[in-house]
Amino acid sequence: MKLNNIKLVIIAMLVSFTAFNCSNDDDNGSNDPMQQTPPDFSGTFTQEDQMGRPAINTVFVDMADKNIYNVTLPSNQGAAFQTKFQNKLEALNPAHTDPMYTNALGFNAEQFTGALATDVLTVSLVGTTTFFDGTNILTGRALDDDVISTELLLIFGGPAGADNPGLTNDNVSANDKSFSATFPYLASPW
Amino acid sequence: MKKSKILIGTAIIAIAGYFAISADHIDAPAVAGGTSDITDIYGFQGQDTNTIVFVANVQGLISPANTSSAAFDENVLFEFNIDNNGDAVADLVIQATARDGKMYFFGPTAPSQTGLNSSIVTTATTNAVAITNYGDDAIIESNNDMRFFAGPRDDPFFMDFVRYTQIVTPGDDDNDGMEEGAFLPEGTGDGFASDTFAGTNVLSIVVELPKAMVGSGDSVNLWVESKRKQ
Numbered sequence: 353m354k355l356n357n358i359k360l361v362i363i364a365m366l367v368s369f370t371a372f373n374c375s376n377d378d379d380n381g382s383n384d385p386m387q388q389t390p391p392d393f394s395g396t397f398t399q400e401d402q403m404g405r406p407a408i409n410t411v412f413v414d415m416a417d418k419n420i421y422n423v424t425l426p427s428n429q430g431a432a433f434q435t436k437f438q439n440k441l442e443a444l445n446p447a448h449t450d451p452m453y454t455n456a457l458g459f460n461a462e463q464f465t466g467a468l469a470t471d472v473l474t475v476s477l478v479g480t481t482t483f484f485d486g487t488n489i490l491t492g493r494a495l496d497d498d499v500i501s502t503e504l505l506l507i508f509g510g511p512a513g514a515d516n517p518g519l520t521n522d523n524v525s526a527n528d529k530s531f532s533a534t535f536p537y538l539a540s541p542w
Numbered sequence: 543m544k545k546s547k548i549l550i551g552t553a554i555i556a557i558a559g560y561f562a563i564s565a566d567h568i569d570a571p572a573v574a575g576g577t578s579d580i581t582d583i584y585g586f587q588g589q590d591t592n593t594i595v596f597v598a599n600v601q602g603l604i605s606p607a608n609t610s611s612a613a614f615d616e617n618v619l620f621e622f623n624i625d626n627n628g629d630a631v632a633d634l635v636i637q638a639t640a641r642d643g644k645m646y647f648f649g650p651t652a653p654s655q656t657g658l659n660s661s662i663v664t665t666a667t668t669n670a671v672a673i674t675n676y677g678d679d680a681i682i683e684s685n686n687d688m689r690f691f692a693g694p695r696d697d698p699f700f701m702d703f704v705r706y707t708q709i710v711t712p713g714d715d716d717n718d719g720m721e722e723g724a725f726l727p728e729g730t731g732d733g734f735a736s737d738t739f740a741g742t743n744v745l746s747i748v749v750e751l752p753k754a755m756v757g758s759g760d761s762v763n764l765w766v767e768s769k770r771k772q
Contacts, residue, residue, distance in 0.1 A: 391641035393662040397619040397769035400578040404765040406565035406699075418570035423658055426630040426765055444710070470630050472763035475585035475594065477753045482586075491761070494586040495597075499565065500701040518724025519709070522702040523735035525728070529696045534589050535750055536680050536691035538597065538698055541743040542606045 399423050404471035406483070406499040411444075411507075412437045412468065430469045437465035445508050447515065455506045456513045457489070464506065495531045495538065500524075565699050567602035567739075577601060577615030578768035581744050582699050585764045588750045596622045596636070596751075598766045599744040602697060609694045609743045610676040614640035617771040619660060620747055624650065624764060626757030632656050634756060637663065638692070638747050644670045645692035645747060650755050660769050687755070691748040702726065703738035 401422050403409070413421045414436065424432055438461050442449045448461040455464055474490055475481055481492025484502040493499060501521045508516040529539035567581040568574035581602035588595045598620055604612045619639045623632035637648040639662065651666035671683035674693030683690040708715040708722040715722060726735040756762050 391646065393639070393641075393646070393664050395661070395771045397660045397662070397771050399658040399767050399769050400576075400618075401566075401570070401573040401580045402765055402767040403566040403569075403580045403583050404763075406582060409566055409569040415571075419572040422570050422573065425657060426625075426763075429630075472625065472630055472765045473583060473585055474761050475764050476587075476761045477594065477757060478760050480587075481594075492586050493584045495584060495698045498700075500706075522706060522725045523728040524700050524702045524737045527696070527698050527700045528737055528740040529698075531698065535595075535682055535689045536695070536746070536748040537595065538695035538746050538748065540680070541604075541609050541676060541694040541696055542741050 402426075402471075404473045405468070406493065407503060408468060408471045411503070412440045412465070414440070426470050426472050429471055430466065432469075434462075434466050434469040437469050438462055441465055441507060445510075445516065447510060454511045456509055456511065457506060458511070496527065498525050565701075567699070573768070578618045578770055580620075580766055580768055581697065583764065583766045584698075592753055593750050594753045594756060596749045596764060596766075598622065598638075598747045599695070599697065599699075600747070600768065601745045602699075602742070603739070604694070604743040604745070606741070606743065612676075612694060612743070612745055614645065614673065614692065614745060615770075616640050619662065619769045619771070621653075621660060621767045621769065622650075622749065622764065623653075623767060624756050624762050626759060626762045628763070630763060635660075635663070636749055636751075637666075638749075640673060640692070644672055645690065646670045647688075647690055647749065650751070658769075660767075687752055689748075689750040691746065693746065694743050695746040697739045697742050697744045699739050700737045701739065702735045705735065 404426065409418055409421050417436065421433065441461050441464065447453045451460050451462065454460050459467065473493055476491040479491060480488045481494060482488050483490065483493045483497040483499045504522065505513050505520045508519040513520065531537055531539055565582045568579055573579040579601060581599045584597035586595050601612060619637055622636040624634040625631055626633050632653055634650040635653040636650050638645055647669045648663050648666045651663050654661050654663055667686055669683060669685050669688060669690055671690040671692055672681045674681045676694050680691055680693065702725060705725055714720055726733060728735055
């Protein structure tokens with residue numbers, strides 16, 4: 353452990369010396385001591401995770417596909433995953449195997465999973481922004497939106513939201529801290 | 543050394559196996575528990591009705607005891623992707639990455655390339671905010687008509703994820719003699735629904751900017767990506 357710590361310190365020192373040596377000379381005219389070496393923003397960055405709507409990967413993607421889903425571009429997700437999402441939805445709520453059966457949005461299994469498989473969050477620029485507030489649906493995601501109960505209702509609730517009543521609400525309806533009306537909106541950490 | 547590594551590995555696997563978690567917290571094996579793991583994103587109208595707010599939370603389930611040592615990974619780039627013509631391809635990107643205690647922001651700007659690989663558009667509008675330390679008041683940077691924040695926050699996500707997992711996992715998971723078929727009732731204590739994410743923190747990146755900077759139509763599509771330096 354101690355040896356590793358020493359190694360880390362040496363590496364850190366080497367890195368800082370190297371960074372110092374890399375300071376560019378383009379601004380020779382400036383003798384401002386406040387002018388510091390700009391951070392290094394070079395290089396190629398390769399995708400590891402992505403997210404649009406809440407809980408889509410968690411609920412609809414099989415364990416074997418979870419990594420690949422995170423590196424499938426949204427514009428390619430529908431073609432790659434709609435059928436798998438439909439199978440998952442029909443397993444969760446077998447009533448959805450009937451193409452005449454719809455959820456509260458009026459979508460049958462194919463239509464609903466077709467909308468969900470492209471995992472982007474639509475955010476309104478002209479009106480209320482909410483996942484669901486009783487009136488507006490999928491116009492954004494606010495901090496206090498009960499997104500899970502909305503998704504449960506759309507998965508299990510059927511056309512009137514009355515099916516499978518034990519599964520359409522997780523009965524946790526609010527966060528454990530209040531949000532702020534002003535930036536940065538999120539609550540201070542515990 | 544080896545033993546502690548094994549213990550940590552076991553703990554991560556146990557957590558991942560137990561939670562495999564929502565909303566996007568440790569959603570996939572490759573990112574679970576890592577510094578590129580996105581837990582949630584949000585998009586909503588700001589305090590000024592002409593602004594829009596984008597939030598990306600990463601590194602979920604941070605206990606209060608571990609929050610002061612939680613840090614953004616300087617090798618990870620976070621991108622708010624904005625599609626403003628409905629084809630689910632990014633037209634604009636806001637890039638965020640940490641260096642030396644600051645979160646740097648680039649954009650919104652057209653990405654140099656769309657897809658799984660990115661480079662940082664250093665020619666775009668650049669802003670920075672000091673990353674707020676645990677326990678300090680939120681540091682807010684206002685510049686170029688935008689507001690910026692980066693640092694630890696309470697995880698705003700709430701859900702009885704434990705019960706959800708028991709419901710979708712076949713068999714009797716809580717040893718009460720029957721398969722779980724419904725959520726628990728609202729209330730406090732044993733036998734009632736509880737927020738699996740209560741009392742935990744995340745690292746947050748928050749940007750607020752004029753709606754006119756992201757699109758001129760009725761809506762945009764938003765998603766967030768994390769990318770690691772190669």
